[in-house]
Amino acid sequence: MTRGHNPEGMTLETAVAEFVAERDGNYASNLEYCLKKWVEWCQKRDCKTVNDVSTLTMRNYASYLKRRSDAEEGIAATTARTYYNYVSALLSWAVEVEQLAENPAEKRRAKKPLPKATTNSGDQQFWSPEQRRAITEYVDERAREAIAVDGTDAFEAVRNRALVAMLAYSGVRGAEVLADARDDRRNGLRWGDVDLENGVITVLGKNQKREPTPIPDQVVTPLERLETLLGSPADNWPVFPSRHPPSLYAAIDDTDHDKPDGNSWGYILETGIEPPSISTSGTRTLLKRLSDEADVPGLEDDDYLTLHGARRGVGEKLYRERGAVAAQRTLRHADPKTTSQMYSHIEASEMAEDNTEVFDGE
Structure with a gap:
C-alpha cells in the first residue's frame, strides 16, 4: 500500500487497520479489539491522528489503566500492561512507516503510572x-x-x-x-x-x-x-x-408487556421475557x-x-x-509459556523437592 503524505497525520483508525492487517492469528484478533477500544478512548479526548498522540496522551492512558486495575471489578495489572504494550507496538509501527518521529509510549514519564505487575505466580490468588x-x-x-x-x-x-x-x-x-x-x-x-x-x-x-x-x-x-x-x-x-429488580424491570420495559405491580421475576417467568x-x-x-x-x-x-x-x-x-499440557488445554492458553509462567511456583517447588532428595544421601 502506498501512503501519500498527510500533513495532519494518519488517522488512528487507518493506523490500526494497516497495523493489524500485517499480523496473523489470535494475536491480530486481540490487537484489533484492544486497539479499537484505545481509539475510542483517544477520540473522546480529541485525539484523532497518530500525530495527536503525545507523551502526555500515553501517560493519561497509563493512568486510566491504573484506575481500571485499582477498581473493585477492574482488570489485572498484567492485563493493563498488556493493553499498554499493544498500543506501544502500534506506535512503534507508526515510527517504522514514517508516520511518527518517535514512540511516545516508550517514554519513561508516559509509562510511570502503569500498575506494577505481580511477578511471583505464587502470590496471586487461586482457589485451593x-x-x-x-x-x-x-x-x-x-x-x-x-x-x-x-x-x-x-x-x-x-x-x-x-x-x-x-x-x-x-x-x-x-x-x-x-x-x-x-x-x-x-x-x-x-x-x-x-x-x-x-x-x-x-x-x-x-x-x-x-x-x-x-x-x-x-x-x-x-x-x-x-x-x-x-x-x-x-x-x-x-x-x-x-434477579436484580431494576435490571428485570428494565428488561420488561424493553418489551410491549405491561409493567407488573409486584414480583418482577415471577412476571419474567410467566411471560417468557428474556431476563438479563x-x-x-x-x-x-x-x-x-x-x-x-x-x-x-x-x-x-x-x-x-x-x-x-x-x-x-x-x-x-x-x-x-x-x-x-492438561492445564494449558483447559485454560485455552494460546502460548504454553503463559501456562508455565502462571504456575512457575509449582515448578520451583518441585525442583526444590528433587534437589533435596539429591543431597539427602550426602
Missing part, C-alpha cells in the same frame, strides 16, 4: 482445594434446603450452586459466562451454547472467537438441575439470569457474600474468593495432577 470444597459444599447445601422448602421457587439458590460450580471446576474466564458492562458482546452464557449431554459449552474467548470448552460432571449436574427448575428455558435465555444475565460485577458481590457465609478457610478479614482466582485454582489442580 479446601476453599473450593468449602464454597461448593455451602452452596449445594443452601440449594438443597431451598428446594425442600420452596420447591420451584428455589431459583436463586439453585442458580448460585450452578454458577459457583461453573467457576470452581471449568476454568472459564468470568467474562466468558457472565455479562460484562464494558463489552456488549459479552452478555452471558446462553442455554443454546450449552451441550450437557457431551459436557461442552461454547464461549466467546479472549481471542474474540467462539471456542468449545469442556465442563466436567461437577458442573453438568448442577446445570441439569437448574435447567429442570427453569422448565427447559429457551436457547436465547441466559444460563445465569440476574448476572454480571461480573454482580458475581463479585455474590462471591464476597458467599465467601463470608461459607466461612472459607485461608482468607484474611476483607478477602474473598475472586473470579480469576477460581480459574487459577482449576489450572493449579490440573497442573499438579495432570501436568502443564
Whole structure:
C-alpha cells in the first residue's frame, strides 16, 4: 500500500487497520479489539491522528489503566500492561512507516503510572482445594434446603450452586459466562451454547472467537438441575439470569408487556421475557457474600474468593495432577509459556523437592 503524505497525520483508525492487517492469528484478533477500544478512548479526548498522540496522551492512558486495575471489578495489572504494550507496538509501527518521529509510549514519564505487575505466580490468588470444597459444599447445601422448602421457587439458590460450580471446576474466564458492562458482546452464557449431554459449552474467548470448552460432571449436574427448575428455558435465555429488580424491570420495559405491580421475576417467568444475565460485577458481590457465609478457610478479614482466582485454582489442580499440557488445554492458553509462567511456583517447588532428595544421601 502506498501512503501519500498527510500533513495532519494518519488517522488512528487507518493506523490500526494497516497495523493489524500485517499480523496473523489470535494475536491480530486481540490487537484489533484492544486497539479499537484505545481509539475510542483517544477520540473522546480529541485525539484523532497518530500525530495527536503525545507523551502526555500515553501517560493519561497509563493512568486510566491504573484506575481500571485499582477498581473493585477492574482488570489485572498484567492485563493493563498488556493493553499498554499493544498500543506501544502500534506506535512503534507508526515510527517504522514514517508516520511518527518517535514512540511516545516508550517514554519513561508516559509509562510511570502503569500498575506494577505481580511477578511471583505464587502470590496471586487461586482457589485451593479446601476453599473450593468449602464454597461448593455451602452452596449445594443452601440449594438443597431451598428446594425442600420452596420447591420451584428455589431459583436463586439453585442458580448460585450452578454458577459457583461453573467457576470452581471449568476454568472459564468470568467474562466468558457472565455479562460484562464494558463489552456488549459479552452478555452471558446462553442455554443454546450449552451441550450437557457431551459436557461442552461454547464461549466467546479472549481471542474474540467462539471456542468449545469442556465442563466436567461437577458442573453438568448442577446445570441439569437448574435447567429442570427453569422448565427447559429457551436457547436465547441466559444460563445465569440476574434477579436484580431494576435490571428485570428494565428488561420488561424493553418489551410491549405491561409493567407488573409486584414480583418482577415471577412476571419474567410467566411471560417468557428474556431476563438479563448476572454480571461480573454482580458475581463479585455474590462471591464476597458467599465467601463470608461459607466461612472459607485461608482468607484474611476483607478477602474473598475472586473470579480469576477460581480459574487459577482449576489450572493449579490440573497442573499438579495432570501436568502443564492438561492445564494449558483447559485454560485455552494460546502460548504454553503463559501456562508455565502462571504456575512457575509449582515448578520451583518441585525442583526444590528433587534437589533435596539429591543431597539427602550426602
